[in-house]
C-alpha cells in the first residue's frame with residue numbers, strides 16, 4: 303500500500319538518538335507547527351539524511367506517514383547555520399533559542415512567524431555576527447509577543463504617562479509602569495529610558511530590522527535581564543541550555559534580581 307507523502311520545510315529543535323541507529327526529531331514547520339519525525343538509520347554512516355537531522359538544520363523534508371508516525375524519507379538542506387555551529391558559545395545560545403521555541407510551540411498550529419524569528423536570529427548570530435546579548439534579548443521579547451504575551455510598553459499601565467519616570471517592567475502583569483505606580487505590584491525589573499526605547503523598537507518596529515540597533519552598558523543589561531525574566535515567567539520554567547550558555551560566559555553580567563517595591 304502506498305504511503306501518503308508530504309513535503310514540509312522545517313528546522314530541527316531537538317534530535318534524540320533512539321534504538322539502533324534511528325533518531326526522533328522535533329521539527330518546527332510553518333504550516334503544521336511542531337511535529338515529531340522518525341529518521342530511520344539517521345546515525346548510520348551510509349545514511350543520506352544525516353545532515354538534515356542535525357540540531358538547527360533547516361531543510362525541506364519529505365515525510366511518509368504510517369500508523370500515526372511521520373517517517374523521514376528524504377531531506378534537502380536549505381540552511382545549516384555553520385557559522386553558529388562552529389562556535390561553542392553561539393551554538394549554546396542557539397540551543398537555548400531552540401529549547402525556548404520548543405517550549406513555546408504547539409502541534410497543528412500555524413507557526414510561520416516563530417519559525418521566521420528563529421531563522422533570522424540564527425542568521426544574525428552566525429552570519430551577521432550581531433552582539434549575542436542584543437540578539438538574545440530581542441529574540442526573547444519578540445517571542446513572547448508572537449505567542450500571545452506581548453507586554454504593554456507604550457505607556458505606564460497605571461497612570462498613562464507615555465514616558466514613565468524610572469520605568470519598570472512588571473514581570474507577572476506584562477506591563478511597563480513608573481516606579482511609583484508599580485509599588486505593591488510585580489515582581490518588577492528595572493528598565494531605563496534607553497532600554498524602554500529598545501523594547502518599543504523590538505515590539506512595534508519592523509521585524510526585518512529586529513537586530514539593527516545598538517545598546518550598551520546599563521541600558522543593555524536592563525534590557526537583557528528583563529527580557530530573560532519575562533520570557534521565563536511567561537513560559538513558567540527555566541532552561542538547562544541557558545544554564546550551560548552561562549557557564550561559557552562567566553565574566554558576563556548575570557540577570558539582576560527581581561525588585562519588589564513595597565510589596
Ligand SMILES: [Zn+2]
Pocket residue numbers: 458459460461462463466479480483
Ligand atoms: Zn505611572
